[in-house]
Amino acid sequence: xxxxxxxxxxxxxISQIIRGGWQLAEGHHRAGVNAEAGIEGMRAxxxxxITTFDCADIYTGVEELIGRFLRTHRGERLIQIxxxxxxxxxxxxxxxxxxxxxxxxxxxxxxxxxxxDLVQFHWWDFDIPGYVEAAATLDKLRQRGKIRHVxxxxxxxxxxxxxxxxxxxxxxxxxxxxxxxxRPAEHMTAWCAERGISLLCYGTLAGGFLTDRYLGTPSxxxxxxxxxxxxxxxxxxxxxxxxxxxxxxxxxxxxxxxxGVSISIVAMRFVLDCPQVxxxxxxIQHPSHVTEAARVFDLSLDAEDQQxxxxxxxxxxxxxxxxxxxxxIKGGRHTAVMKTDLNKQ
Numbered sequence: 001x002x003x004x005x006x007x008x009x010x011x012x013x014i015s016q017i018i019r020g021g022w023q024l025a026e027g028h029h030r031a032g033v034n035a036e037a038g039i040e041g042m043r044a045x046x047x048x049x050i051t052t053f054d055c056a057d058i059y060t061g062v063e064e065l066i067g068r069f070l071r072t073h074r075g076e077r078l079i080q081i082x083x084x085x086x087x088x089x090x091x092x093x094x095x096x097x098x099x100x101x102x103x104x105x106x107x108x109x110x111x112x113x114x115x116x117d118l119v120q121f122h123w124w125d126f127d128i129p130g131y132v133e134a135a136a137t138l139d140k141l142r143q144r145g146k147i148r149h150v151x152x153x154x155x156x157x158x159x160x161x162x163x164x165x166x167x168x169x170x171x172x173x174x175x176x177x178x179x180x181x182x183r184p185a186e187h188m189t190a191w192c193a194e195r196g197i198s199l200l201c202y203g204t205l206a207g208g209f210l211t212d213r214y215l216g217t218p219s220x221x222x223x224x225x226x227x228x229x230x231x232x233x234x235x236x237x238x239x240x241x242x243x244x245x246x247x248x249x250x251x252x253x254x255x256x257x258x259x260g261v262s263i264s265i266v267a268m269r270f271v272l273d274c275p276q277v278x279x280x281x282x283x284i285q286h287p288s289h290v291t292e293a294a295r296v297f298d299l300s301l302d303a304e305d306q307q308x309x310x311x312x313x314x315x316x317x318x319x320x321x322x323x324x325x326x327x328x329i330k331g332g333r334h335t336a337v338m339k340t341d342l343n344k345q
Contacts, residue, residue, distance in 0.1 A: 003049035003294055006278050008198055009149060009171040012117075014052040014080050016272065016279045017293055019045045020202060021055035021062040022228065023283035029226045035065055037286070042069045044287035048294055051077050054174075054200075054281050056084035056120075057103055058342035063110035070112055082118040082200070083107050084153055084174075085138060089124040089340035100137045103343065104146055115148055120174050120200075122153040124340050125328070135163045135170075142169075151200070154324035157191045170197055172278065175323050177201035178210060179248060179270050179313050180232075180239050183323050189276045198278035201271050205282065207232040210267040215249050218242075228283065231337045238326070239316035251312040255305050261295060268296045270309050 005013045022028060024038045042053065055062045063083060073079065085103060087095055107116060119138055123131040141147045151172035152160055164170055173192065175184045177199065184199060192199060205211060207228030214220065219242040224230050236245045252263045259266075268280050282293055301309075319326055327334045 002297065004297055005049075006198075008118075008278055009196075012080075012149060012171075014082075014279055015050045017050050017268075017296070018052045018054045018082065018200065018279045018281040019050050020281040020283040021053060021059050021066070022202075023226070023285055024062045024065060025059040026061045028228070033061065035061075035068075038065055039069045039072075041284060041287055041290075042066070043073075044290045045284060046073070046075055046077055046079060048290045049077070050284070050290065050293075052080040052082065052279065054082045054202075056086055057107050058084070058086045058339070060342060063107055067110050067112040080117045081111055081113065082120060082151070083111070083116055084120045084122055085134075086122045086124075086153075086343065087134070088343045091344070092123065092125060092128040092130055095130055095134060097137045097140075100134060101141065104138075104141055108146065115145060118149045118151050118172065119147045120151040120153040120172070121155075123155075123159075124338075126159050131159065132162050132166055135168050136166060139168045154327070156322035156324065157187050158322075160197075161191070164195060164197075172198045172200050173323075174200040174202060174281070176203040177271050177274065177277065178203050178206050179252065179267055179309055180206050180210065180235055180245070180316070181319050182313055183319055183321065183325070185274065186320075186322075188323050189274070192276045197276070199274075199276045200279050200281060201277055202281040203232065203235075204268050204271045204280040205264050206235060206267075207283075209233070209236065209245070210249070210252065211264045212253070212262050215253055215263065216246070227337065231334075234334055234337065235319060238319040240318075244316055248312050248316070251308055255301070255308065258305075259299055261299055262292065264292070265296050265299055266301070266305075266309075268293070269299045269301055270306070272296065273301060273306065 003015050007013045138150050149171045153174040177184050252266050256266045
């Protein structure tokens with residue numbers, strides 16, 4: 001099994017599948033988190049060449065869990081940890097350099113490392129100033145050796161440009177990207193290409209909706225077993241509803257059947273083939289899923305396949321607009337899914 005690597009920036013490479021951490025957060029699953037199973041999943045990922053892990057300061061318990069794994073890891077492969085800096089919504093207006101430094105120090109302590117490989121910065125509300133200054137503080141911490149690289153999470157072009165124009169070396173932007181949600185293709189891709197910024201993509205499998213599990217099934221509605229399904233069920237509504245989503249699944253299935261792979265493999269391959277995409281972030285929950293995920297690198301979609309997938313996606317009603325724009329609408333249904341105070345907790 002071989003998982004390719006890609007240089008995110010000169011001298012720093014990552015695996016093209018990133019092991020997502022949101023699925024391991026306390027409160028994400030109704031059934032709770034099995035910490036030992038999570039650690040075994042990490043070990044299986046590294047053994048398969050998936051050496052890059054994604055987490056966040058607000059994924060409750062995940063930085064600590066990865067820290068436990070790192071203390072017991074004795075393999076030869078180096079592991080890259082991408083975390084996020086996500087200050088609480090109600091702290092944005094009064095955020096100080098000391099606040100930012102304290103949160104970064106806490107992530108270092110939780111993970112048990114001397115330097116964070118990549119810190120991806122998220123800002124809940126662009127109507128509240130301070131995000132450029134916060135990014136500048138992260139860059140100061142980079143220069144002091146606490147952070148190796150600075151990235152962004154869920155920034156649109158206009159607001160990411162403000163940061164980049166200040167000379168802050170942003171290497172990546174983590175965005176939601178799938179056959180259901182192609183918002184990054186509208187403006188973000190070309191802008192990032194001009195500036196050498198890579199896209200790290202979550203939601204590639206729409207929380208599990210882009211799998212064989214839901215092909216031909218009646219509408220799935222609340223209550224869901226985890227928050228990912230709640231979030232991406234709303235994206236299905238933006239696309240045009242359950243029937244439109246089923247049409248897209250059938251196109252994915254037709255392509256998958258020609259190659260003898262699953263819908264999820266085709267969905268991942270589609271995103272990995274998109275311009276500026278460096279890696280797909282996948283919430284691999286069980287060691288048995290690792291081998292299946294790695295099959296994406298045995299698949300090559302031809303021009304006809306890619307056109308069919310783009311066409312079925314384009315026929316949907318949405319989502320449209322800027323990256324993470326729907327999720328920023330105050331009082332909106334997408335915003336209601338988000339928890340904006342987890343650092344406080």
